[in-house]
Amino acid sequence: MILNILEYPDPRLRTIAKPVDEVTDETRKLIEDMFETMYDAPGIGLAATQVNVHQQIIVMDLSEDKSEPRVFINPKVEVLDGDYQPMQEGCLSVPGFYEDVDRIEHVRINAINEKGEAFELEATGLLAVCIQHEMDHLNGKLFVDYLSALKRNRIRKKLEKLHKKSA
Ligand SMILES: O=C(O)C[C@@H](Cc1ccccc1)C(=O)SCC(=O)c1ccccc1
Numbered sequence: 022m023i024l025n026i027l028e029y030p031d032p033r034l035r036t037i038a039k040p041v042d043e044v045t046d047e048t049r050k051l052i053e054d055m056f057e058t059m060y061d062a063p064g065i066g067l068a069a070t071q072v073n074v075h076q077q078i079i080v081m082d083l084s085e086d087k088s089e090p091r092v093f094i095n096p097k098v099e100v101l102d103g104d105y106q107p108m109q110e111g112c113l114s115v116p117g118f119y120e121d122v123d124r125i126e127h128v129r130i131n132a133i134n135e136k137g138e139a140f141e142l143e144a145t146g147l148l149a150v151c152i153q154h155e156m157d158h159l160n161g162k163l164f165v166d167y168l169s170a171l172k173r174n175r176i177r178k179k180l181e182k183l184h185k186k187s188a
């Protein structure tokens with residue numbers, strides 16, 4: 022089922038997600054709906070926060086042909102080296118805006134998969150960037166928070182105007 026994606030500046034996007042106690046069939050159904058929603062958008066990542074479910078669940082697929090689906094439940098990210106690199110980011114909750122954000126170049130993520138098995142992954146490049154972007158969502162943070170107040174307010178005003186039209 023395609024789920025509704027919350028859009029900035031919706032305050033619910035600022036909610037801190039809670040850990041998943043047990044990976045159940047209900048968790049797996051939500052993950053299935055998150056993948057369907059992400060592919061439909063289209064996007065390369067989606068955090069449960071964005072569909073107003075405040076559990077620590079991220080789905081991702083950086084492939085061109087939906088061939089590399091990834092699930093991260095209760096993820097923890099470690100910095101492997103402190104270098105930052107700028108990369109252009111978009112966000113399904115901030116549709117139509119793309120801005121450069123500095124992110125840590127090399128990270129390690131520890132998480133649980135949809136079968137409840139623990140795993141670890143080292144990442145650089147777009148995968149590392151996407152992991153940090155999705156982790157921010159689970160902590161109520163958005164990529165616009167890294168921009169200047171001027172840019173952030175311009176984006177907010179444009180999206181609020183769009184919401185009024187469609188409301
Ligand atoms: O809002 C999200 O979390 C999804 C976001 C993830 C992301 C993209 C780029 C850098 C960091 C994080 C998106 O997927 S925005 C859409 C997008 O970037 C894209 C869409 C289709 C094909 C390729 C990229």
Ligand SMILES: [Zn+2]
Nearest residue numbers: 111112113114
């Ligand atoms: Zn996003």
